[in-house]
Amino acid sequence: METRRDVFQAIADPTRRKIIDLVAGEKQNLNAIAGNFDMSRQAISLHIKILSECGLIVIRKQGRERYCEAKLKKLGEVSTWLEQYRKIYEAKLDSLETYLGKLQSKNTKYGKQKSNR
Template identity: 65%
Template structure:
């Protein structure tokens, strides 16, 4: 059974994030993707393979060409994680704000 890569692993690389952005706009073949980068076609192919293994890209055959398409529903996992982090830090900053307000009020001279 093929092991599935983690979506976080896929988006950790800036080149893969750029590929996802490109494919979110339109389907492209490997050569069209590679033309946008200063790396070898083999390197781009490996990036696409990783994106495919984690479910962010699907490859569809059209005639002799193979086109890569973004399948972004897998990013829901990242969005859920980011939302939890945002909630956690919002609570921490709110607590810090309350504490600092309390400390400042205690330092003000009473009239």
């Protein structure tokens, strides 16, 4: 039975996020990618396989080399999912800012009254 992977699983691992960073700017061969990590090429290949299964990386063969190319459109799923939480936290932060502003206003007012005595 084939394992179904999604983009959230792919970006859950810091090594895979670093691989995405490396190939986002330009395609790179597997050896160049593996050279950035202190782990076996086999371990890096497994990470790349997961990224490929999730649709975040495409592997193209050029001669003897296999190059990884970023396909970041699927990260839009993550962005959409995160957006709902960003709105919630922005509302909470706005509320906190308003509350702190009221406290500061009261303390400033109270501080002025105290200093007038």
